[in-house]
Amino acid sequence: MLTSQFLLLGAILFCIGVYGVIARKNAVLVLMSIELILNSVNINLLAFALRNGSADGHTFALYIIAVAAAEVGVGLALVLLIYRNRRSIGLDELSEMRG
Amino acid sequence: MLAASEVLSPLRDGWFLQNAWLAPVVPTIGFAFIILFGKRLPKKGSEVGVISMLASLVLASGAAWQWIQRVGDAGEEQFVSPVIRTWTWWQSGGMEFTIGQHIDGLTVVVLFVVAFISTLVQVYSLEYLRGDRRYTHFFAALTLFSAGMLAMVIAEDMILFLLGWEIMGLCSFMLIGHWWEDGANSRAALKAFFTVRTGDVGLLVGISILFFAANEWTTTNLGVSGFSIRGLSAWALSGEPNSTVILVAAIALFIAAIGKSGQFPLHTWLPDAMAGPTPVSSLLHSSTMVVAGVFLVARLYPVFFTGLDILGPSSNVIMIIAAITIVTAAALAFVQTDIKRVLAYSTVSQLGYMMLGLGAGAWLPAVFHIFTHAFFKACLFLSAGSISHSASHHSFDMKKDMGGLRKHMPITFAAWTVSTLALCGVFPFSGFFSKDEIIDNVGGNGYTFFMVVGLGGAFLTAAYMTRATYLTFFGESRGAAAGEHGGDEHDAHAHDAHDGDNATATHDSHDTHRGPHESGVLITAPIAILAVLAIFSGLFNATPFGESWEYMKKWVEPRAVEVISESHSGGPGEAFVLAVPNAESGYSDSPCGKETPKDGVCYAPQVNHAKFKWSKALLSLAIVFAGIAISWMLSAAFYGRRDPRLVGLTERNVIARTGYRLLANKYYLDRLYERGIVSAIVGPLARSAYWFNQQVLDGILHAVARVSRAAAQVVYRDIDQRLVDGAVNASADVTKAAGTTVQPIQSGRVGHYGALLFATAAVAALVFVILNT
């Protein structure tokens, strides 16, 4: 197996995630796209861990999983709150920050 | 490389040396205890403070005693390794940060001094601040200050050092502003805080530079991080460091020392810091905290030694700053009427002596001066406090509220006199042994000019202290000392006026109505103890009496020998073992500091000691006595008999007036800082040239003014209105247009922002890729 094949897979998933973050209007879908990005990072970390023969990458992959869980929890709570206030979770309509 | 183990005699390290780190820990616990429960305790928390300081004093004394034993065990030429214990508190990605103690001669001296004076000052404060509104908080801050200073003193690494340093800065701020209801006090506290912080930036920068420069070397050679003090010392003397890097680091650290130790030009905060209660002035702003800067230079001496080329052929920045400080501060002490301000400027000047000693390679005399100066200066401040407490109705104004007090306050007078003589450097008193040593060694190392400055400073010191003594204790009683009750508002300098109606009422009832009298035993006992030490502490390094009296040299001065580290310090408490490669050759011709040691490391540079000569000592004594005599005669003539030739001299004589104004305005430095550089450059120039302008240059000036006015009109009409205004308007237009163009980007849509963010990242990544391929 090549190192670069895993890294390229990670890159592809990352870019798909980026596209999702930009293109999606629905907040839940944006959160899902962020999950894609985080997973691509995990693949990279583990590939490098194997390449360098150390367990550091594993540790950080686990930390990322934990952070992702926290992020999803808070993110969905926010989405719920937004929905309750405006009956919609379209991020497009949240443009009070306009300059 | 010789095998070293056979020449090593084992060095004892007893319990107190191993556990010296408890000295700062105990007051820290005490502080927490006072803050949490102080108000509910019968003595409002003061007993906790005193007890924790007593415990620290016991720990410090035990450590000092065992250190002396340890040095006694060691051979004459053996390196007495410091007692080091470290604990790892952070380990991340191969980096390990430790906290720990580094106990050597310098540490135990300062540790003892700080613990000792802290204890006495706390006892003194029991009486002095009785009835104060924030009694508990005062003791809490005082205890925390001691914890911070002790932590800084025992610090093994620069991080703990920085921590202690900053704790002291914080406590200094809290204690100066203890009576913050008075605006002047809180202004003084802010001024002290900001001025010292200006210097602290240097400390941070210096520590960072040293870490990044030294970390690799120290890790490979000694197994310690680049924060470690012994690592930095060895690195600085290894010949490894780049001279520019270490020069920059040394200067950055020295800026921190300037700020903390009140050296020119950052000395302005120290006299204002006298707004705090007198015990604070005595502890923080004379004997302990302000020597932190000196301690920093002494602690990291190898860094300064290499970085600033100490003992090199030319004079270095430390000596120049110190010399300026000695003279300018001593001169300022002459025009003060507030007794504490006289002492404050005296402190600044004495700190200058310590710095001068360090800058000139006289490490040991400078450290010894820290030791002796702490005792007599603390004693002087406490005496001043005693006077204001019991004789002058909380006033510190020598001209208005003192005079003739020697009859009323015999103990205070005796202590003051002894300490004054010690400060002036009169023979059997402690100051003579330390100050004269500094001056002697500065000359001995070939810096004749700075030796002359030191002698001049000694003359000025004797003179201004004589003036202060005369004004306070001799002549006729004035103002409050004569029994007048002017109330607190009669004097703007009545900083120590206790706040709170109750406090004032009790003081009025039992203090002022009795007129001047001696203070209670809780005040006089610390003063008396300090006075005794002001006499005898000099005998710890009495060079004139011969080699056998040089205890400090034996105990404190690190021996400049080349050592090989045998094992790296590991887990908690593992001692750092050092061996001497060639113990027989001795350290009188050690390579340390002169050339790079190849097979070992050095922890201290080789310095010289001047040979004591009575002829030189007699010269400086003659200068001191001349200062005392001249000042006495002038003071008696001026303040006592109101001699018409002297009274009003500053109004009549131009030179005298200019000099007086310059001093009374503190060289205009305050205004320089307060009004910013631009107006300050104009201000002092204008003021000092004012008289000259009025008399001689008026006509010329008018002509110039007319011409310049005409020119100004041209400038205004053509350049200002058209060119400058046009440019300003144009730039405003451009900004506005740019804003309008960019504004749509701020759409408020998260998706847009995300697209921009990632697009920027993509462009940056592409740029990097292209640059790298």
Added chain:
Amino acid sequence: MFAAELLVAQNIGFAVIALMMIVAALRVVTTSNVVHAALWLVVVLGGAAAQYILLAAEFVAVTQVLVYIGAVMVLFLFGTMLTRARIGAERDLNNAYWRLGIPVAGALFAAMAIALVSSFGDEQLPAEPEVTSVQQISDQIFGPYLLPFWALSFVLLAAIIGAIVLARKD
């Protein structure tokens, strides 16, 4: 001989799973049904877990299945149901400017692909990797990386409290 066969099998496995993951990921960001998107995400995450096993990271793979597919996906489905009455295809899940995402993602991928290929090229991963044991990982977490672990614990605590506070009805 055996090792070579294993290598071929690994490569085939990687290719199949990677293809599946990419297709599923594309569906996540393109489908017009939120619940479908969540299910496609399950496929991606499961594929990632399989890749982790190929990378000799079994513990991480197991954690991935338990935490992501077990817990996070349930959260997503709950989130979808609580905010949407209707479960089915919808229009306008995309922004008006969704086309902007294509060049951005493309440029990002181009940059990363060039960098990766030029720096790693044909470099081989160890053919018979040592499986990282749980003990090794725990030694790492409770040894040098203890501080991040603590920080993470606080993050999780804060997230729990924050989620409760945000989602409360009053």
